[in-house]
Amino acid sequence: MSLTPYHAKYFAHDLTRKAVVGIDRLSMSLFDAAVDLNPHQIEAALFALESPLSKGVILADEVGLGKTIEAGIVLCQLWAERRRRVLVICPASLRKQWALELEEKFNLPTRVLDSKSFRDEERKGKAPLAEQAVLIVSFNYANAIRHELKSIAWDIVVVDEAHKLRNAYRPSNKVGQGIRWATEDCRKLLLTATPLQNSLMELYGLSTLIDEHLFGDINAFRSQYVNAGSSITDLRQRLSEFCKRTLRNQVTEFIRYTERRTITRPFSPSDDEHALYEAVSAFLQRSDSYALPQRQRHLTALILRKLLASSSLAIAGTLDTLRLRLVTLPDGQSGDAPQLVEAIIESEEMEDDLLDEILAEEEESQTPEVASVSIDRQKLREEIEILRHLGVRARKIGVDSKTRTLLQALNIGFEQMAKTGAARKALIFTESRRTQEYLKTFLEANGYQGQVVSFNGTNSGPEATAIYEHWVDKNRDTGRVSGSRGVDVRTALIEHFRDEATILLATEAAAEGINLQFCSLVINYDLPWNPQRIEQRIGRCHRYGQKHDVVVINFLNERNDVDRRVLELLSEKFNLFNGVFGASDEVLGAIESGVDFEKRILAIYQECRTPEQIEAAFRKLQDEMDEQIRTRMDDTRRKLFESFDEDVHHRLRIQLADAKAQLDRVGRRFWVLTQFILAERARFDDAALAFDLNRPPHGGIGAGRYHLISKLQPHADDGGEDVSRFLYRLSHPLGQYVMDDGKAQHTPPSCLVFDSTNHPTRLHTVEALRGRSGFLTLVRLQIDSYEREEHLLFSGFEDDGASLDHETMEKLFGCAARVEDKGISPTVQQRLEAEADRHAKATVSRSLEQNSVHFNKAREKLEKWADDMVLSAEKALLDTKEQIKALRRQSRQAVTLEEQHTVLEKIQKLERQQRRQRQEIFAVEDEIMVKRDALIESLEKRLAQQTHSETLFTIRWTVQ
Template sequence: MSLFDAAVDLNPHQIEAALFALESPLSKGVLLADEVGLGKTIEAGIVLCQFWAERKRRLIVICPASLRKQWALELLEKFNLPSQVLDAKTFKDAKRQGKSPLTEKSVLIVSFNFASALREEIKAIAWDLVVIDEAHKIRNAYRASNKVGQGIRWATEDCRKLLLTATPLQNSLIELYGLSTLIDEHLFGDVNAFRARYASAGSSITDLRQRLATFCKRTLRNQVTEFVRYTERRAITRPFTPNDVEQSLYEAVSAFLQRPNSYALPQRQRHLTALILRKLLASSSQAIAGTLDTLRARLETLRDEQVADDPEFAERLIDAEDIEGDLLDDILAEDEPSEDEAFKPEAVDREKLKEEIALLQQLADRARSIPVDTKTDTLLKALDIGFAQMAETGAARKALIFTESRRTQEYLKGFLEDHGYQGQVVLFNGTNGGPEATAIYEGWLAKNRDTGRSSGSRAIDVRAALVEQFRDEATILLATEAASEGVNLQFCSLVVNYDLPWNPQRIEQRIGRCHRYGQKHDVVVINFLNERNEADRRVLELLGEKFSLFNGVFGASDDVLGSIESGVDFEKRILSIYQECRTSEEIEAAFLKLQEEMDESIRARMDDTRRKLFERFDEDVHQRLRVKLADTKAQLDRVGQRFWSLTRFILAGRARFDDDALAFDLKAPPSPEIAKGRYHLISKSQPEPGSDRRDEQGQFLYRLSHPLGENVVLNGKSLSTPDAAVVFDVTNHPSRIHDVEALSGKAGYLVLTRLQIESYEREEHLLFSGFDDDGASLDQETMEKLFACSGHSEEQAVIAPVIVDRLNAQAERHAKATISLSLEQNSVHFHQAREKLEKWADDMVLSAEKALADTKEQIKALRREARQVVTLEEQHAIQEKLQKVERQQRRQRQEIFAVEDEIMEKRDTLIDQLERRLAQRTEAETLFTIRWRVV
């Protein structure tokens, strides 16, 4: 039922993943870890839809802030699910209006940080489902130092969860433990037990894989090529040769950055500041001119106020120079503490300071004297080439251009508008301010005033407004790193890296905005190459050849990207080459060394571990997915046909129906809140409006969850069903139904019973029981197929008591068999949950034993050390340590049995709770009884 409401193409791996997430009523959650681009959001949407259809509507999505609006749009347009993006402003506004924002009847969407800030409020609500997107970002939530992760983990610990990540394992198996604790603290023991069992020599990958299989599902792209069409990436390198003035400026600024001591680059975060300056130097003359002015202003402050240290200068530089994305957080997290610790303030050399101020002013003036960079002229030629390829493939004339600086962004906008693109350029950056963005935003608000698409947050809605302006009106989206996450641009197939990051993870994110599921054309990726810079050439080669970023069907694999422990650390390695190497030979040797290290890293053991843990090796994977797809489509066809037939019956006299188009014109709505107009039944075979709201042609998308659909179903369920004689016409049915054709000319009786079972969760079954006049019983499937045929009621029937008794007896047997099957299935879930708790208890006992073993090793080490010391003072200190550790050992020996008893008691208590829930409560209701005949 949930899939029927989804306006998405059906892919079997997504159906299978959703079913996996819904499989066990005792599960506290699962991890869906499909490779990038396979639609984890779609999988989560299907699960959310199912909960919504079951009236379980306390639903929340926790994700990175940049993804909130994307989630809201996808839930509305693909699944017709109402959602609310909640941030500090909308939360305060709702409170001010006397509303309870966390109890709204919609899917709530919050950022990681805001979820942690609201942990008390979130904890107070019994959520039916918590979806955590990009879950790897809080994989260290088990650590006390991870405040945001700790807050989210605590707030949602009693709720069912659905975690989404393409990179469940990057550098350490402990990351898997961290993710498991977000789902259920009883999946493994504590971190020490996990480390002892799986992260030590001789550990069993097979055992870990078996345990992961109970809560983790991963599909690889190469497994679904039969069902998902992927376009390719086509790389174009546009070389350019800077003129002598530009090259002279580059060399002069480089020489300045390579000075061993400089007041302009503070000793704290010196490497970080140099990294920023290198990026801007490669970006544009305008960007580096502004940066040099900022450095000079700092030195003038130093000259006047005599303050040499500025520990926050790098942060302010990033902000002032408009470098965007998550760069600040990433680089600061990676900054070297050794520099901070080693820093010693020194007296200022005023002559040297004066010389630096003058030099910075001179360099800035030289940069500003360059009106247009050679690289900028090359951009026009690159766009011509790219658009020519778009024309050949029939792709839209759209280009996404990335730069790392807002100064460069503003400069390029002016240049492009002066050279044929007037009014066709949209800017997208971290602030999205300025008059043009504001005008686009206000126009979007006016257009969507009555659609419910506005989240109430300008920061969120302006992103959607700018993307739609690019899609519908503009030719170029000129973006900073702020657009590299959370923006879907499948309608664009030209990506231009005007500035190329050194971090391959960021490049993959950029290209992934366009090269993703739903892209219909090959994606062209254009990079620029400075032919007078050997280091630039080698960086482009390394990123292209080692990471496969620019060519191919899939782009960079998760395994290869995951082999880089830190993208920022990788950038620092490249920075050191720019800073330290003076000749082409030195540059060549340095890059060869880095490349060799990269080869070793990509071949590392962790890569092999990922494959063993997550790849499926069963040969029938394609066949299984094919069957899953066929079964689902058949079921959806049946749901659609029945929904259409019911709608025709309930709305007879209120609407005019067009069966060929699966549409109807509603003239007399059954209730005031339902609008008149043309309604189209949701269909995967033809393009339809994106939500249940009116589209540009004044049409509505008709779904089960639309207010009209809900009204139709409710009215249908409330109709009286007296005993009747019904004639089913199989002869004129448009397709053959062999089981029903075998009943042609026969008659009999049947009863439909609704059976409700309350156990681990509520189950509802519709059970047919019946027989023909010869006394032969009919099976459930045949009776269901009867109702696929058209028919008419001849008259009210009088059914003899003896017939009623037989039908009731048959219905009772059917109900008992269904209850028995339900008990059997729930028993399977119970035994799986029991086994999980048994393994958890084993892990916890192992942890206690490991702690005792570690203490024994400490004692051995201290005794060895005691035999080697020569002074009485040292001997005394070691003996004190030894006595302390021996007391700890005695305490642990005494406690270990108590700990084991405590663990077992807790395990048994949890198992008892499961057993009590296993008890079934049932209720049966007769819906109708008929005399049937087939003609």
């Protein structure tokens, strides 16, 4: 297509204009996102951005539907609109995952902030919260810096796993209260798969995080919706304004889900292995051991239990650590060592992400230790000797039964891969760094030499460094090297596993933030007791883009009754390993804390001695889980959140079709505009949608091969070929240069001759104009009201005076053209200006109409809030009346004069309160109405519109 400067100016403005309605609003973000289109995610993003007056929404899709992607689309769009004060608050364990997802899929700069990085930035004289990046903080740290967060006018605050803050309305919930206060004036996006678990009050709690005017106070909410006779229909209608939920069974038409298939590999420890297990267990069950610090006794025992189940070398190393600490224990100290647990967790890479939470719980549950406690030195020496002896026994085991079973498990797994045509790849998880090193040595010595790659928290070993350096060298000129070793080494190791290795041996560091759709075999060498951690592990492979059923292999110690029951509980109650979807969000959400659940399992290991005790303990735990998971809220949950719209599939199909059409339009225009602007600087390959930039326009842009993002092209995580290039986006500095240059094109009044004859496809409306001529003008109209919106308005007519419609003039610019130097008469110019003015007024009127809809919804919300608050005041008066009635009955039944006198005093006190409430209720009602009217008045003021228009060009046109 032969572009002119007029095409370039129009396309550049069109690609970057700020729309406010429908798919048009998401043009930039959907095009820039390196993700496949799923219509429910587009619909959710549009819902989140729908009302400029909304203070936020809840996106409550079921697990596995990509709420992070939905939030990413919203953030990407706001970023493209230059609204870049963006904050993500999430559990500490998800911070890295958020950073990687936003960087890889949306090309958004991110920064994880914690106390150390915050202080480091301040020492450099920088303002950490002013950084031009998406800032990511944990719940606890957000509360710690709540005063600093409060001072920033955030464009949006995303709260992931928002159900953890569902009690934020309670004064006792310090973290929730802090986050709520710090973000109360900001627009928020709450993400949770479990918006409602056990009580409708949880919905009230989440609503207070968004906007205090969604409902009245807690008493009004409880009386309207929680107590008997409450209206679910009314609550559903109010929730629909700020909460959206999509179910997995609604999107199976658009997303291909594969199955999970579980295989259990039993193994029988040798007598020596079993004797070691029993000996270490007996030591851990001691109530007065110096080796286990008093303050963190349960946590230390939990860690040692896991290492004991992992490998003999793992427990041997930790037993040595305990022994050495006791050897160096000074006189007069209690044996407590707060840093011991941290040291073990750090060295083994166990539960690192949950350390803060665990330690906080431990400290809350314990009283401060006495500074100086007398130590029985004889007993201490005996304990040191026991630890030394156990360590020696552990090292003598050598290759244990479980390790030999791993070879069998791999063979079985690879046989399954061969049957389904899946790649010969295996992801093996262990909870111990020592076990990881031991298994790598063992596997390489038993048929897998050069096929095993390790992935852990530091990724700093010689092999990882060599893989990283090779990757950096290979990608030096491609734009894929971020400059952060931590980020790049992860990418390098994953790509090495994908392209070269057979086995990825991973600690918990790989359970989050990486995508391994090309692998469909997950082996839990060590099985966590925390169902949420297991789900995270399997979810590395069982996710979007997985083309094969995922096989999950677990090991079972046949000589351990507790191990058997743990596996049964995880399999049957949580359904982690089988089926299409794995563990449901309802079940996982029922576990308030994975750590608490692990402690319950630990208690059984520690306290139960006989099979009968073990059976009774697990029966009790299972009954409690049944109670938590029970479907007592299911009917209410479905009525409130699930869509009964029979046309939901049809609606999503239309959404997908519209999005694809818009993306095709954006892609075509971006591509031809780039060819026009960079014609002298690059060599283009249309077939590959790629170009080689030879002469960069300025120093901030690198030379090399650029590839246009296209949903039709393979991505790196799909196993696509040749991803070693710059990904060319609208948001890339080169893309921004092309846009700016396009907008700056010189476009004086001229004649454009459009070629409809040689256009590759038929444009009927343009062909109808063949042989005819006329005039047109293009105006950019900016409207500022609740939000800024931009419109590109064509106005024009034929030589015979007949007006042209906007769509026909748009289609004209779909054809190639040549420029002829001709002027435009003043008479024609006046007619065009009049047409443009009429067009602009009509557009402003439509904008006002749309904003009036938003205004009326917001006013209705405030009216309902006022009604709630009045109801609360009336309810307080009614409660007082009921208390007086009850006391009068009690007075009539009083046996003694003294008892009757006491009751009468209470009645008199309540009657005074009742009179005061009657007098105050009118004042309260007036106060509420005044506040409501003030809020509505402020909305009306914002509704007022300001407009600005700019003529981009005026031309005479001819079609041939």
